[in-house]
């Protein structure tokens with residue numbers, strides 16, 4: 132199936148001379164949730180802005196569902212919904228009017244039944260006659276999503292969807308994004324919360340310095356680069372790691388009360404059984420033992436550091 136978004140050799144040089152994007156190639160699959168991760172200034176907003184037509188590119192081509200964003204701009208733009216970070220609407224307008232009006236801006240004929248369903252799906256129906264200014268922060272964000280979906284786009288950009296929102300609202304947003312995906316909307320989200328990408332994304336792209344460092348299936352990425360950590364809570368604190376344990380290069384944490392061993396979860400020999408045996412031989416007792424997977428955050432930090 133052809134990609135919903137196809138970006139080829141995209142570059143952007145701002146007038147200041149800064150290369151915000153440098154030869155970006157990216158294919159977004161229909162129906163996926165794609166998380167674009169990158170540190171501040173990596174080029175995420177520039178990329179989204181070019182696709183949405185608010186910033187002009189220096190070089191490269193972009194097609195949205197087969198429509199070139201320059202030669203077939205209107206058709207391309209109609210396919211896209213953008214939820215910006217900031218609430219950018221007339222705060223004295225009502226929810227209903229704001230969302231319906233936005234649909235008209237894309238040349239779509241009115242469809243009250245569609246708008247009603249949209250507001251119901253976003254738990255905004257009861258508030259349809261409220262002014263935006265009267266809504267809570269979470270509701271305002273949902274209005275921004277309703278507005279972005281008002282013209283029935285196939286591709287939705289969410290720019291930092293949960294920046295500054297509390298844990299409960301974040302979970303609600305995640306559920307909502309999944310529901311949208313289930314309805315067939317392709318979603319590209321940028322986020323600083325790696326946990327968010329870990330939780331939601333089907334695929335992950337890492338961008339830094341205007342270049343795509345990696346695009347990979349999230350699960351495969353975590354399997355490939357992920358390490359596991361074995362943590363042992365010791366009965367007695369240790370002042371240093373005994374020489375006998377050097378082959379495993381464990382580290383001490385928590386004032387010597389925790390012994391931590393990192394290993395490759397995919398390896399045939401993880402080294403863990405041998406380490407536990409050796410500890411027994413040395414009479415080192417532990418109260419508890421725990422293994423955990425390294426997070427996408429560890430992987431991300433490692434990648435960006437290596438690129439630097």
Ligand SMILES: Nc1ncnc2c1ncn2[C@@H]1O[C@H](COP(=O)(O)OP(=O)(O)OP(=O)(O)O)[C@@H](O)[C@H]1O
Nearest residue numbers: 145147149151169170171172173174175176177178
């Ligand atoms: N209008 C502009 N003129 C000149 N430089 C710009 C302009 N907009 C962005 N930049 C620069 O381009 C680079 C990429 O910025 P961009 O906003 O795309 O990054 P970002 O990944 O979205 O960062 P953040 O996570 O902080 O939002 C930065 O160095 C930024 O300072």
